[in-house]
Amino acid sequence: MRIDIITVLPELLVSPFSASIMKRAQDKGLVEIHVHDLREYGKGKYRHVDDYPYGGTSGMVIMCEPLDKMISKLKNENDYAEIIYLTPDGETLNQNMANELSLGGNLMMICGHYKGIDQRIRDMHVTKEVSIGDYVLSGGEFGAIILADAIIRLIPGVIGDETSALSDSFQDNLLAPPVYTRPSDYKGYKVPEVLLSGNFPKIEEWLHDQAVERTKERRPDLLEK
Numbered sequence: 238m239r240i241d242i243i244t245v246l247p248e249l250l251v252s253p254f255s256a257s258i259m260k261r262a263q264d265k266g267l268v269e270i271h272v273h274d275l276r277e278y279g280k281g282k283y284r285h286v287d288d289y290p291y292g293g294t295s296g297m298v299i300m301c302e303p304l305d306k307m308i309s310k311l312k313n314e315n316d317y318a319e320i321i322y323l324t325p326d327g328e329t330l331n332q333n334m335a336n337e338l339s340l341g342g343n344l345m346m347i348c349g350h351y352k353g354i355d356q357r358i359r360d361m362h363v364t365k366e367v368s369i370g371d372y373v374l375s376g377g378e379f380g381a382i383i384l385a386d387a388i389i390r391l392i393p394g395v396i397g398d399e400t401s402a403l404s405d406s407f408q409d410n411l412l413a414p415p416v417y418t419r420p421s422d423y424k425g426y427k428v429p430e431v432l433l434s435g436n437f438p439k440i441e442e443w444l445h446d447q448a449v450e451r452t453k454e455r456r457p458d459l460l461e462k
């Protein structure tokens with residue numbers, strides 16, 4: 238899979254993709270991440286990419302031309318399953334969306350800034366609009382990082398233990414059960430006996446019960462789905 242990210246702040250997108258699972262996925266050749274600086278297509282000496290909004294409202298809007306040029310160039314070079322605009326008025330990201338996007342091929346992600354991008358770019362090029370939650374961020378970059386992380390860890394081969402991603406919270410609309418590691422007694426806080434029993438059917442049952450309990454208590458809305 239190839240992910241192209243268009244941004245005016247490419248420096249924000251360096252370190253998140255340079256460590257841990259997202260780095261390993263690239264090193265293994267399972268995903269290619271290409272960050273593009275929109276200012277390459279900016280206008281004039283200062284390579285500006287934004288202008289005042291029509292209608293006299295406040296803030297600045299990212300102009301059509303730099304985005305259209307960059308998106309069109311990328312579309313000529315690659316096929317994309319989705320061209321995603323990260324925006325608070327998009328569809329809220331959830332595990333189901335991440336699962337689908339992890340299977341679907343190359344992705345382009347466009348990060349907005351200021352008051353957003355000219356509506357005509359959304360009409361011309363964007364095929365999916367994604368929000369990461371009901372709050373406003375100063376730009377789409379953190380949304381792109383979060384969306385990319387949620388997708389990349391699901392690509393087969395990225396996570397060593399193949400079953401691991403399937404047992405995450407949300408994969409079956411249940412939160413994950415508690416986990417423990419050594420020692421079995423830490424300052425009198427003990428690991429539940431069943432986990433030390435070696436009785437795997439019983440352990441499975443206990444883990445499932447714990448997941449259901451935790452979900453009932455913390456996120457009953459998930460059980461209604």
Ligand code: 6GU
Nearest residue numbers: 323324369372374376380
């Ligand atoms: Cl993806 N972008 C911005 N700017 N704000 C957001 C968001 C995205 N998701 C929630 N709030």
